[in-house]
Amino acid sequence: MLDLPNLTLILVSGLGYRTEENIFALKYSQKGIKFGETKYIQLDSIKGINEWSRAIIYDLPKYIDTEFCLLVHENGFVVNPESWNPEWLNYDFIGSPWPLPKDPVSYRDEEGNIVRVGNSVSLRSKKLLNLIATREWKSYYGGYNEDGFITCHNRKWLESQGCKFAPLEVAKWFGRELEMPENRDVEKPFIFHYNKVFPGRNKEYRELLGGFVRDKVI
Numbered sequence: 001m002l003d004l005p006n007l008t009l010i011l012v013s014g015l016g017y018r019t020e021e022n023i024f025a026l027k028y029s030q031k032g033i034k035f036g037e038t039k040y041i042q043l044d045s046i047k048g049i050n051e052w053s054r055a056i057i058y059d060l061p062k063y064i065d066t067e068f069c070l071l072v073h074e075n076g077f078v079v080n081p082e083s084w085n086p087e088w089l090n091y092d093f094i095g096s097p098w099p100l101p102k103d104p105v106s107y108r109d110e111e112g113n114i115v116r117v118g119n120s121v122s123l124r125s126k127k128l129l130n131l132i133a134t135r136e137w138k139s140y141y142g143g144y145n146e147d148g149f150i151t152c153h154n155r156k157w158l159e160s161q162g163c164k165f166a167p168l169e170v171a172k173w174f175g176r177e178l179e180m181p182e183n184r185d186v187e188k189p190f191i192f193h194y195n196k197v198f199p200g201r202n203k204e205y206r207e208l209l210g211g212f213v214r215d216k217v218i
Helices: 019-029 051-060 088-092 126-132 146-153 156-159 168-174 200-209
Strands: 001-012 033-043 066-070 077-078 122-125 191-193
Touching: 001 019, 001 051, 019 033, 019 077, 019 200, 051 146, 066 126, 088 168, 122 126, 126 146, 126 156, 146 156, 191 200
Parallel strands: 001 033, 001 066
Antiparallel strands: 066 122, 077 191
């Protein structure tokens, strides 16, 4: 049994939203792992993806008492506990790799540098959670994605405050959402995040979703 006392496993959703699937994701993530705490937070303020993203930035920190948290979804959670690497705790944020962008604005920080690691199913430090909650909430290119808010649009500021983001060569072992040349050698990522448009090798985890695939891909 893997013991992670300084890590809170947490899932945040709207009130009554996919409750059965959410509970399953939390239970499955605990197979072979003892977390410091496990929390299922349902907020009636969440009515859609934009409200969910805002809650992750401003409400999530209130529920984390450990040094780190692992944020999971009903369609993205731990599947290979044996792949855990304690060196991941050297970073303040680690998620699944992103592909190279095909437009001039996606996956870029404030200075236009391409960011290769993001995703909402991720490991985050309490330090990062507290810092990002002080930033002004606003949209970027018409979107309110909380992972982009952290890893792209406030990246340089967070780094100036001492936060460390995992590089692609580390993050590819942590999680997989999309297939790309850089993660072809990874057979068992620690977590997955199912993308119904480009499922790739994550198809093998589809049965864990109880046969459903959500309408919107996060």
